Structures are given as structure tokens and as C-alpha cells.
Amino acid sequence: MGMKSYDDGSLILTTHQIIWRDSSDFQICISVPLCLVVFCEKQSGGIGRSAKLSVHLQAAQANRTPGPVSRSRYDYVRFSFKNGGESEFHTKLQSAMQTKEWEKTSSQATSSPVSKSSAKTGPIRASGIVGIERKIEENRRVTDKNISVAFQDLTKLMEKAKEMVSLSSNIANKIKDKKGDITDDETVKFKSYLLSLGIPNPVTKETHGSGTHYHMQLAHEIASLLKQPLEENAGIMLLSDAYCRINRARGMELLSPEDLLNACRMLDNLKLHMKLREFETGVLVLQLDSHSDEKVISQTTELVDDSKSLSAQELANLVSVSVLLAKERLLLAERAGKLCRDDSDEGLRFYPNLFAQPMR
Amino acid sequence: MAASTTFNWPWQYDFPPFFTIQKNADTKAKQIEAWCTLVLEYHQHNKLLKLRVADALASPLFSNKAIERKLPKEGVMEVLESLCKKGNVQWDDKSKTSCVIYWKTIEQWADIIYSWASKTGSLNTVCTLHELTQGPHTTSEPFHGLDDWLLIKALSTLQSRGKAELIGEEGVKFFA
Numbered sequence: 001m002g003m004k005s006y007d008d009g010s011l012i013l014t015t016h017q018i019i020w021r022d023s024s025d026f027q028i029c030i031s032v033p034l035c036l037v038v039f040c041e042k043q044s045g046g047i048g049r050s051a052k053l054s055v056h057l058q059a060a061q062a063n064r065t066p067g068p069v070s071r072s073r074y075d076y077v078r079f080s081f082k083n084g085g086e087s088e089f090h091t092k093l094q095s096a097m098q099t100k101e102w103e104k105t106s107s108q109a110t111s112s113p114v115s116k117s118s119a120k121t122g123p124i125r126a127s128g129i130v131g132i133e134r135k136i137e138e139n140r141r142v143t144d145k146n147i148s149v150a151f152q153d154l155t156k157l158m159e160k161a162k163e164m165v166s167l168s169s170n171i172a173n174k175i176k177d178k179k180g181d182i183t184d185d186e187t188v189k190f191k192s193y194l195l196s197l198g199i200p201n202p203v204t205k206e207t208h209g210s211g212t213h214y215h216m217q218l219a220h221e222i223a224s225l226l227k228q229p230l231e232e233n234a235g236i237m238l239l240s241d242a243y244c245r246i247n248r249a250r251g252m253e254l255l256s257p258e259d260l261l262n263a264c265r266m267l268d269n270l271k272l273h274m275k276l277r278e279f280e281t282g283v284l285v286l287q288l289d290s291h292s293d294e295k296v297i298s299q300t301t302e303l304v305d306d307s308k309s310l311s312a313q314e315l316a317n318l319v320s321v322s323v324l325l326a327k328e329r330l331l332l333a334e335r336a337g338k339l340c341r342d343d344s345d346e347g348l349r350f351y352p353n354l355f356a357q358p359m360r
Numbered sequence: 361m362a363a364s365t366t367f368n369w370p371w372q373y374d375f376p377p378f379f380t381i382q383k384n385a386d387t388k389a390k391q392i393e394a395w396c397t398l399v400l401e402y403h404q405h406n407k408l409l410k411l412r413v414a415d416a417l418a419s420p421l422f423s424n425k426a427i428e429r430k431l432p433k434e435g436v437m438e439v440l441e442s443l444c445k446k447g448n449v450q451w452d453d454k455s456k457t458s459c460v461i462y463w464k465t466i467e468q469w470a471d472i473i474y475s476w477a478s479k480t481g482s483l484n485t486v487c488t489l490h491e492l493t494q495g496p497h498t499t500s501e502p503f504h505g506l507d508d509w510l511l512i513k514a515l516s517t518l519q520s521r522g523k524a525e526l527i528g529e530e531g532v533k534f535f536a
Contacts, residue, residue: 334387340377340380340391341377342379342429344429351375353384354371355377355387
């Protein structure tokens with residue numbers, strides 16, 4: 001079975017196909033439609049061999065006109081340019097591949113890649129792996145578009161939310177300025193709405209009787225719960241300790257740190273015999289009203305005097321408070337000018353302030 | 361001239377907090393004040409006029425081995441700056457690596473020398489610089505053994521006050 005050898009001919013490139021025509025017999029010509037070309041590979045010639053162009057193809061369509069072979073194990077066709085012209089052909093072929101004229105004139109065109117308006121996407125006609133790939137690509141494009149549309153809605157939502165936030169803070173500020181126009185009850189209600197939206201109200205900290213009903217009730221609960229522990233603890237307790245105690249007592253329906261903080265801020269205003277206090281270092285404590293700084297300072301100073309010098313740890317052990325609290329006491333006494341500090345490799349210690357006293 | 365007696369350290373020198381820069385402003389002020397006095401007395405006792413910061417940090421002045429404490433460099437610089445404001449320290453260079461310690465200011469030297477001159481009836485007479493600092497009549501005077509350059513500075517001050525006149529490079533005449 002002899003195979004016709006396609007030896008001597010010329011290669012013609014059109015916008016839609018590559019045609020090989022036999023030089024001696026113009027009736028003999030075979031062609032490859034450009035839409036099946038995946039890519040073409042150039043192989044430059046050398047001594048003894050001619051330049052070649054390998055054109056890789058997709059699977060042939062079922063309705064193609066019969067060609068030289070009905071089946072081939074190769075997926076490419078190689079043209080051998082014995083008389084040159086290979087570079088130019090390659091360039092022209094690549095630009096024809098880019099232009100894709102066959103797509104524009106075909107009545108069963110696939111959807112164009114860039115179209116903002118709702119383009120008519122007809123059924124995609126392609127078979128084989130590339131056909132599957134194209135279908136996947138099309139799906140992806142559609143999904144992408146849907147997501148963008150959805151996010152547009154989200155952006156609008158965010159804009160509305162921003163407006164709402166600024167509106168409510170405007171109202172909150174107006175409340176702060178003109179308290180007489182709204183009753184206290186309504187103020188509290190409004191604030192609780194804001195709080196439920198997650199907008200912390202800055203007004204709460206400064207104004208009297210502010211804060212939500214919930215926090216007010218909480219404050220009462222905290223006060224009654226912690227009164228005794230505070231008295232046992234020399235009238236002062238770290239807020240974190242308070243948090244632990246309260247939640248342990250509650251067992252269920254635990255308190256969030258935020259709610260505790262907000263409730264404690266109201267203690268002073270509600271005259272519940274204790275208040276929240278913040279030290280310069282940022283440490284937060286609950287403190288009984290009966291607790292006085294002067295007493296603590298003189299007690300601490302005395303203790304330091306007796307021991308010649310003390311570290312925070314040592315003081316903590318002496319008076320059975322936490323190290324953090326002991327440190328605050330020493331700092332308090334230092335600020336009052338009763339103690340001075342010694343900072344060395346051995347750590348931070350406090351001495352009686354002999355600088356302030358007449359010479360020994 | 362070496363110190364004849366051992367230096368009397370003040371009580372603060374054995375007080376560990378003395379070597380930590382205090383946070384309380386009032387306490388710190390008193391602390392720096394005590395350091396200033398100590399620095400001047402130390403230099404006076406040892407008849408030292410110059411101080412190099414790098415050397416001073418390791419010297420017994422700022423480092424008490426007995427209690428294992430030393431004043432950190434920031435503290436030393438604060439003390440020296442305080443002394444500078446009072447006129448007792450003059451930096452040699454912009455980078456502040458060394459300075460002159462005027463445990464008596466130039467003004468004070470001028471006063472001391474002049475009062476000696478009037479006390480000993482040397483007014484309207486000429487003295488040599490040498491006899492002022494090395495002469496047998498001044499052995500008990502604080503300016504005995506003073507460096508020449510400092511002496512000249514003091515006398516120049518008197519000169520600008522119109523109380524003395526430098527004669528040549530070796531002499532001075534005091535006026536009433």
C-alpha cells in the first residue's frame with residue numbers, strides 16, 4: 001500500500017486554512033483548517049537538512065472531508081521547506097492564528113472574550129480535549145461575572161452601613177450635647193440599640209447614669225458579689241481576678257470581659273461603694289471606696305523601712321497580694337516621694353527615700 | 361600632687377539607689393545634686409582637672425565595687441550636664457567625650473586669689489606666677505599647685521574686673 005508522498009508542492013496560507021498544492025498537478029491539494037491548529041514549531045535548517053515547520057493539530061472534526069489518511073497516530077503535520085520561505089510562512093501563520101478570522105465570519109461563533117453587555121452565547125461547538133477546556137473556561141467566566149455582580153451588592157450594603165454608622169454617631173453626639181431633649185430612659189434605650197448593633201457608645205464612659213439597663217443591673221450584681229472578697233483583699237482587686245470570681249460564681253450565663261468592663265465603669269456613678277480604677281501603667285483594678293491611697297502608701301513605706309529594701313515579689317508575699325498589685329503599691333509610694341528605686345542586675349528593688357530626708 | 365588623705369565618701373555612695381536614675385522628679389533632683397557635689401569634691405581632693413567620660417565610668421567615682429553598683433552612662437552625662445550649667449564643667453569637644461572640671465569656677469579662683477593678695481598686703485605689688493602657685497607663702501592656700509593655664513584664666517578675670525594686670529608671661533600686679 002503505497003502512500004502518496006507529498007514531496008514537491010507549495011504551501012499556501014489563507015485566513016482560514018493551510019493548503020498544500022502539488023506543483024506538478026494542481027488538482028492534488030490537501031488542507032488543514034486553521035481553527036484546528038494548536039501551535040506551530042519552527043525547526044531551522046542546517047547543512048544537509050531543510051528548515052521545517054511542525055504544525056500541531058487538534059483532533060479532526062467528524063464531518064471533515066476525507067484526506068490522505070483516515071487515521072494517524074501523530075497529532076502534527078510537518079512541512080519541509082526545501083526552497084526556503086519558512087520564517088516568513090511561520091510569521092504569517094502566527095498572525096493568522098492570532099487574528100482568528102474563521103471565528104469572526106463563522107455563523108456558529110463562540111462568545112467573544114470581552115463583552116460587557118450580555119452577549120449571546122451560542123452553543124460551543126468543539127470536540128475533544130480543547131472543547132472540554134473551552135467549556136470549562138466559559139463556565140469560569142460566567143461564575144466570575146456572577147460573583148462580581150454579587151459583590152457589587154455587597155459594596156452597596158457596606159456603603160449603607162457606613163451611612164448608618166455615621167448617622168447613629170451623629171445622634172449619639174447630639175444626645176451628649178443636648179441631654180434635655182430626650183428623656184434618660186429613651187437615651188438608655190437608644191444606647192442599647194446601638195450596642196446591639198455593635199457600636200460601642202463613647203458617651204457611656206463620661207455621662208452620669210449612662211449605659212444600658214443591662215449593665216446597670218450587672219453593676220449591682222458585681223457590687224454585691226465582690227463586696228466581701230474585696231474587704232478580705234485589702235479593698236483592692238485586679239479586674240482580671242474580679243472577672244474570674246464573678247464567672248465562677250455564675251456558673252452559667254458567663255459574663256464577657258467587655259460587659260464586665262462596661263458594668264464596672266458604672267459602679268462609681270451608681271454609688272455602689274466601689275469603683276474601677278486605672279493605674280498609670282494601664283493596670284485595671286476594682287477598689288472599695290474605703291480604700292485609701294495614703295493608707296497603702298504609709299503601710300508600704302513602713303514595710304520597706306523594716307526590711308531595709310523590698311522587691312515587688314517580696315512585698316507580694318508579705319501582704320498576700322498579687323505581684324502586679326504589689327508593684328503598683330511600690331510605684332504609688334515612689335510617686336509620693338516615700339520610696340526610691342534601685343535598678344540593677346539583681347532586679348528592681350525599692351528603698352526608703354533617704355534623699356528626701358536630712359542626712360543621716 | 362597626690363591626695364594626702366583618703367577621700368571621705370558621702371553616705372549616698374553606699375546607698376544602692378544612688379546609682380539608679382530616679383523616676384520621681386523631686387527625688388531625682390536631689391540625687392543629681394548630690395552627685396554634682398561628689399564629683400567636684402572628688403576632683404578637688406585628688407587635684408584633678410580633667411575628666412574623660414570613658415575612663416570615669418569605670419573609676420571608683422561612678423562605680424562602687426563594694427555594693428556592686430555603677431551609675432550608667434546616661435546618669436553620668438546628666439550629672440556632667442548639670443555641672444556644665446552651673447559653670448563647673450567645660451566640654452573639650454562637641455562629642456562630649458572629655459571635659460575640664462572646675463571644682464572651683466574661674467570666678468571663684470579669682471576671688472580667692474584676690475582676697476589672699478589683699479590679706480597679705482600684696483596689693484600694688486608685683487608677684488610672679490611661680491611664687492603664687494609654688495612659693496613658700498602660699499603652701500596652705502587652695503590655689504597652691506594650681507595649673508598655670510587655670511591661674512592665668514583666673515588672673516585674666518581679675519584683669520577684666522580691673523583688679524589686676526598681667527605683666528608679660530610671668531608676672532601679675534594686683535590693684536586695690
